[in-house]
Amino acid sequence: MSAVRIPPVLRASTGGAKNVEVDGATVGEVLDRLVATYPGLASQLLTPDGTLSSFVNVFLNDTDIRHLDALATPIGARDSLVLLPAMAGG
């Protein structure tokens, strides 16, 4: 199981849970199962055609998955995933 950290703006869809444990071999699988478990997350995380919204940045152990293999990046049991809004700006 990988740990997924849920930001406050998404916690309404996870029943208030801040950290959830999800199974999956890749980042994409983990996100799929996350949305399957908490269907309320779909509108926030996915575009209407089911791809990851560009307003969501996904970090695997603090690295943006776009710098790795994106959704195909392998993920292990001790890894942690953080979902954050794409809101970088100095």
Next chain:
Amino acid sequence: MATQTLPPEIGRPSTADAESRPSMAMAGADRILGLRCRNCGTREALGAAYVCAACFGPLEVEYNLAAVAGLDRATIERRPPGIWRYLELLPVAEQPRRGLAVGSTPLVRADRLGPALGIAELWLKDDTRNPTLSFKDRAVAIAAERAREFGITTLGCASTGNLAGATAAAAAALGMPAYVFMPADLETVKIDHALAYGATVVPIDGTYDDVNRLCLEIADETGWGFVNINLRPFYAEGSKTLAFEIAESLGWQAPDVVVAPIASGAMFTKLAKGFRELADLGLIERTPIRFVGGQAAGCSPVATAWSRGTTVIEPVRAPTTFVRSLAIGNPADGRYSVELADASHGSIEAIPDEVTAAAIRQVAGLEGIYPETTGGVTLAAAEAARRRGIIREGDRVVALLTGNGLKTPDARTLGLAGGRAAPGEPGLAPVLRPGYASFEAWFEGNA
């Protein structure tokens, strides 16, 4: 959603106003409607919220301009200098009683630099002269006042350098503690600057994007008011004051072309919003304005997307530029910046560091204005856009110099050959003994 309950006075017209303050009857409650998602349009109550609960898109402040339709040029012109003369168009309930003197910086005609860049009518918006020497004072003034109105007691920021000093100084002036997070390897003057105001400065061993990611999490957990994160909808609006001042300085007209640097793209896009709102209120005529952006070639995700004709921004993982204030690899308003450049028939230029350094020396030497690296990027972008034909013969062009050269000392010598200056040459002469003979020997070329 981290929305807070608002204290009852928020958004209500205030009763006690000094004579010189903008009238609160005009700046009353219904001119600010709340927050609205830029992506899906979902509305949200006013608060320290920045992400749409429906789609994760960015929230923006929504105004009811009809509520301030009576605002006219003469009213604004009678007010004291500074950003609050445009209060009706700013997302705060009222003009703060305390705070720094921000804005009303000069717009100067660059009659020597302009022709050198092939631009006959070039104006420089000199924001090297704000209280902490950059335009960030504008954004922070709005965010800090909103923080106070929301009952937030600690300010924070994730900084590429200039925001650090701006946040620390504003917090000092308001008597609030500040936490400033920045990449550990930034210019030491920028770190010292923030320290001087008594902020807690937290250096992070990483890029700006690492700092920003960390601060997103800290903002969520602490409830501190991070000016550029959970106060971002308000912060971003502060940059509109650049547009307001430019238009007022030009006799209530918009220029043909605006050239500005892009990091996150917040300022670039809000400039356009500022001019649009002036036109909406009839304070200026609605004329087409081309927006030209500049980025450093060593971190140019927005310029790259623009040149490829896409709004999809590929983040830059490891910026390689000495333009630290623009080194954001993952810019929040990148896509909107590309859209603005495209829709306005502008461009977004990527400038190599050597060209940036030379452009700083050029404007300093020809106009006596010394901008930081972002200013070099901006002027080089203006020249590039002129070569491309985006800037045309006869255009009135305004270039924004958004930070002071004293913040980026490395730029002074980049690309220059070493060695000592001969008499009459720009540069550092050798150290002379304090006797006239020593001076004479050097001056006559016999040193």
